[in-house]
Amino acid sequence: MTSIELAAPRRMRRWSFNTTGSVGFAIVLFWAVVAILAPVLIRYPVGQIVDTDYFGSGSSTLWMGSDYLGRDVFSRIVMGARYTVGISLVAVVFACGSGVVLGIVAAVAGGRLDSVLSRFLDAMNSIPSKLFGLMMVAAVGSSIPWLITTLAVIYMPGAFRFARSLAVNVNAMDFVTVARIRGEGVLYLVLREILPNITGPVLADTGLRFVFIVLLLSGLSFLGLGVQPPNADWGALVHENLQGLVFGAPAVVYPCLAIASLTVSVNLLIDNLPRKIRDRSA
Amino acid sequence: MANLVEIHDLSIEAKTDAGRTLSILRDVSITIAEGEIVALIGESGSGKTTAALALMGYTREGCRIVGGSVSVAGRDMARLSEPERARLRGATVAYVPQSAAAAFNPSSTIMDQVIEVTRIHGSMPPDAARKKAVELFRALSLPQPDTIGQRYPHQVSGGQLQRLAAAMALIGDPKLVIFDEPTTALDVTTQIEVLRAFKRVMRQGGIAGVYVSHDLAVVAQIADRIVVLKGGAVQEVGSTERILSAPAHPYTKELLAAFEPAPRAASSPSGKPEVLLEVAGLMAGYGPIQADGLPFMRAVKDVSLNVVKGRNLGIIGESGCGKSTLARAIAGILPPVGGHIIFNGRELARQAKERTRDQLRELQIVFQSADAALNPTMSIGDILARPLSFYHHLKGSARQARVDQLLDMVRLPRAVRYRRAGELSGGQKQRVNFARALAAEPRLILCDEVTSALDTVVGAAILDLMKELQREFGLSYVFISHDLSVVESICDEIVVMLKGEKVDHLATADLMGDARHPYSRLLFASVPKLSPTWLDTLQIDPELLAAGAHG
Numbered sequence: 059m060t061s062i063e064l065a066a067p068r069r070m071r072r073w074s075f076n077t078t079g080s081v082g083f084a085i086v087l088f089w090a091v092v093a094i095l096a097p098v099l100i101r102y103p104v105g106q107i108v109d110t111d112y113f114g115s116g117s118s119t120l121w122m123g124s125d126y127l128g129r130d131v132f133s134r135i136v137m138g139a140r141y142t143v144g145i146s147l148v149a150v151v152f153a154c155g156s157g158v159v160l161g162i163v164a165a166v167a168g169g170r171l172d173s174v175l176s177r178f179l180d181a182m183n184s185i186p187s188k189l190f191g192l193m194m195v196a197a198v199g200s201s202i203p204w205l206i207t208t209l210a211v212i213y214m215p216g217a218f219r220f221a222r223s224l225a226v227n228v229n230a231m232d233f234v235t236v237a238r239i240r241g242e243g244v245l246y247l248v249l250r251e252i253l254p255n256i257t258g259p260v261l262a263d264t265g266l267r268f269v270f271i272v273l274l275l276s277g278l279s280f281l282g283l284g285v286q287p288p289n290a291d292w293g294a295l296v297h298e299n300l301q302g303l304v305f306g307a308p309a310v311v312y313p314c315l316a317i318a319s320l321t322v323s324v325n326l327l328i329d330n331l332p333r334k335i336r337d338r339s340a
Numbered sequence: 341m342a343n344l345v346e347i348h349d350l351s352i353e354a355k356t357d358a359g360r361t362l363s364i365l366r367d368v369s370i371t372i373a374e375g376e377i378v379a380l381i382g383e384s385g386s387g388k389t390t391a392a393l394a395l396m397g398y399t400r401e402g403c404r405i406v407g408g409s410v411s412v413a414g415r416d417m418a419r420l421s422e423p424e425r426a427r428l429r430g431a432t433v434a435y436v437p438q439s440a441a442a443a444f445n446p447s448s449t450i451m452d453q454v455i456e457v458t459r460i461h462g463s464m465p466p467d468a469a470r471k472k473a474v475e476l477f478r479a480l481s482l483p484q485p486d487t488i489g490q491r492y493p494h495q496v497s498g499g500q501l502q503r504l505a506a507a508m509a510l511i512g513d514p515k516l517v518i519f520d521e522p523t524t525a526l527d528v529t530t531q532i533e534v535l536r537a538f539k540r541v542m543r544q545g546g547i548a549g550v551y552v553s554h555d556l557a558v559v560a561q562i563a564d565r566i567v568v569l570k571g572g573a574v575q576e577v578g579s580t581e582r583i584l585s586a587p588a589h590p591y592t593k594e595l596l597a598a599f600e601p602a603p604r605a606a607s608s609p610s611g612k613p614e615v616l617l618e619v620a621g622l623m624a625g626y627g628p629i630q631a632d633g634l635p636f637m638r639a640v641k642d643v644s645l646n647v648v649k650g651r652n653l654g655i656i657g658e659s660g661c662g663k664s665t666l667a668r669a670i671a672g673i674l675p676p677v678g679g680h681i682i683f684n685g686r687e688l689a690r691q692a693k694e695r696t697r698d699q700l701r702e703l704q705i706v707f708q709s710a711d712a713a714l715n716p717t718m719s720i721g722d723i724l725a726r727p728l729s730f731y732h733h734l735k736g737s738a739r740q741a742r743v744d745q746l747l748d749m750v751r752l753p754r755a756v757r758y759r760r761a762g763e764l765s766g767g768q769k770q771r772v773n774f775a776r777a778l779a780a781e782p783r784l785i786l787c788d789e790v791t792s793a794l795d796t797v798v799g800a801a802i803l804d805l806m807k808e809l810q811r812e813f814g815l816s817y818v819f820i821s822h823d824l825s826v827v828e829s830i831c832d833e834i835v836v837m838l839k840g841e842k843v844d845h846l847a848t849a850d851l852m853g854d855a856r857h858p859y860s861r862l863l864f865a866s867v868p869k870l871s872p873t874w875l876d877t878l879q880i881d882p883e884l885l886a887a888g889a890h891g
Binding site for chain 2: 232254
């Protein structure tokens with residue numbers, strides 16, 4: 059009898075992943091690969107002037123035409139992927155990692171710690187993000203580590219609020235009460251009892267915040283405060299080739315498409331995250 | 341057609357996430373004559389609500405009717421188009437949901453919602469509808485029938501709201517009303533009024549009814565015939581008297597047996613009784629502390645009680661009487677503001693985090709909702725293993741073996757350890773809950789309504805398990821419930837609570853004889869009996885009722 063019970067299937071684990079989600083995932087993966095392989099993929103160094111004409115249209119040598127100085131737009135977009143995807147990714151990990159942990163701790167601890175953290179981060183949240191970015195650049199100049207710090211600081215309070223509001227609900231559940239009167243510490247409550255129950259929404263929020271960061275980074279670069287020349291992220295590429303709009307130059311269209319494809323596909327992905335199917339007695 | 345309702349060979353199927361097909365109802369046939377009330381009875385998952393909803397041509401999401409016919413007043417609800425069904429709903433067939441509180445829109449007045457049906461169907465002008473609604477309010481013996489419609493749903497009590505939901509269903513002059521567990525969420529003393537009001541209105545109007553419930557005693561008061569469902573199939577059909585006096589099907593017999601659990605045999609305390617838990621003058625509540633040092637909302641007022649080792653204490657009272665707060669205060673979840681808790685000869689700190697690990701281990705609490713008390717992301721094995729490593733420092737294979745032992749103790753198959761809480765039934769989850777409390781090796785377990793969310797048969801099995809564990813490990817229980825028969829079956833002594841105060845302390849052996857406080861008498865008299873004539877012959881002093889929980 060016992061051996062039969064032990065031989066019963068341990069766990070049924072299957073994943074369902076719909077088409078929309080797969081498309082989003084494929085595009086995100088594509089940009090990640092492009093960012094990693096960028097030095098191999100580029101056809102010319104990003105700063106090199108390769109065309110005598112400016113805002114040239116696409117040709118067999120310059121696939122996406124040339125920019126306002128006659129540089130290769132394709133190579134600049136490929137290298138720009140490193141900055142846009144890389145900086146945003148690091149920043150979102152810092153922002154959400156710290157925000158979520160602090161949020162759950164605030165919910166579990168409650169009382170004064172919760173009030174102090176919440177009020178302080180609400181105050182942070184009330185500073186307009188672009189203005190805060192401008193201030194940071196004015197204070198410490200524009201370098202990539204500071205850019206990441208700025209972006210992380212801007213988006214951390216939102217992640218904190220979000221995680222805290224989710225954690226407050228889970229914290230009121232009986233199983234957390236049971237763990238608490240068992241005598242468990244804060245760390246166990248945060249990591250084992252609460253975090254696993256809010257990972258779904260937290261991941262979705264992280265994805266959304268990634269998109270915000272991409273857009274803010276592009277915005278800062280558009281203002282000339284982001285990645286500095288001759289390198290450029292996608293926002294900077296849009297900015298520097300803006301005059302090309304009147305000529306219908308591809309130099310301004312392609313970076314826009316790149317930003318759109320990344321942000322839209324990340325959203326598609328997080329709206330359609332794979333679902334684990336656990337079917338009773340199946 | 342002879343009968344108002346004729347269901348023939350109705351089959352309903354559902355699809356799971358994984359695309360597997362489940363059969364919810366199989367070849368169910370039920371007939372209901374004009375003016376007849378038929379009860380559908382069965383445990384959760386038996387398909388009783390699905391069958392009732394099919395009378396409106398409605399299936400819940402993911403379900404569909406795959407065979408058979410549902411004819412109501414000569415029209416087959418299963419084959420009508422959606423607009424045609426909508427015309428019949430509310431006019432021919434009406435529905436009274438389990439939770440009226442969830443069925444009312446909190447942002448508009450009761451009257452607007454009650455007459456909404458007539459507005460949608462255009463069956464009568466608003467003024468006439470309002471007049472009719474007031475008549476219904478009066479017929480359902482609602483207080484202040486002329487003005488109650490102007491209130492908002494949160495301004496009336498749960499029992500009143502349930503009757504207002506019935507008024508909403510009756511305003512369209514339906515031929516058939518479906519009651520989906522309408523009194524399950526109510527207190528026993530409130531339940532009586534609601535049942536009486538329902539019965540009278542249905543009889544006067546000659547309206548046919550379907551009464552869905554798991555409570556045989558409630559059904560006995562109102563139904564003419566009973567249909568017993570299990571696993572999506574009809575097990576037995578018969579008149580109420582016949583089902584109660586001579587059940588034919590084994591499942592029906594089981595239901596009847598579970599309804600009256602054997603009263604607890606008086607335990608003979610060996611030697612001098614040793615007091616395990618002593619609560620003296622306990623005060624607890626919610627909200628800001630007032631000038632007199634007590635909280636704004638005092639939920640437990642000056643309660644004292646003793647629990648003797650190896651014996652069980654029952655705490656009984658209606659919702660809001662403070663019985664759960666008392667348990668939470670003893671467990672240190674809600675620190676009491678006054679009084680003493682002496683456990684095992686030592687005074688306990690007010691807050692759980694100030695108690696020693698051994699004190700926490702020896703006093704465990706099991707909650708009502710097994711769903712909420714088990715972490716949905718952890719496997720059952722992990723849930724049971726945690727107290728073992730936390731209190732007893734067990735590791736590796738010793739811990740594994742102990743988890744297996746615990747599962748054996750609560751009569752669960754060992755393979756359950758790989759499952760998660762969401763994959764277990766309600767009864768299984770409650771067993772896991774007990775196993776987790778047992779893992780700590782406690783001396784006292786506080787049981788907060790542990791069987792209230794379970795079906796009668798499943799709840800009775802849990803009670804048997806508790807008695808068995810008590811014999812084996814010499815545990816004591818503090819058993820909190822609103823259900824007298826449950827408390828009676830497991831406890832040696834009973835404390836009756838009313839509005840935060842302890843009003844009576846009785847030995848289980850002679851409840852009615854002992855009960856001194858009028859409220860205790862009211863409470864004990866309000867518990868439905870299986871006899872179909874119980875409700876009609878019940879005499880309750882109206883003054884007693886007014887003095888009770890209806891403030």
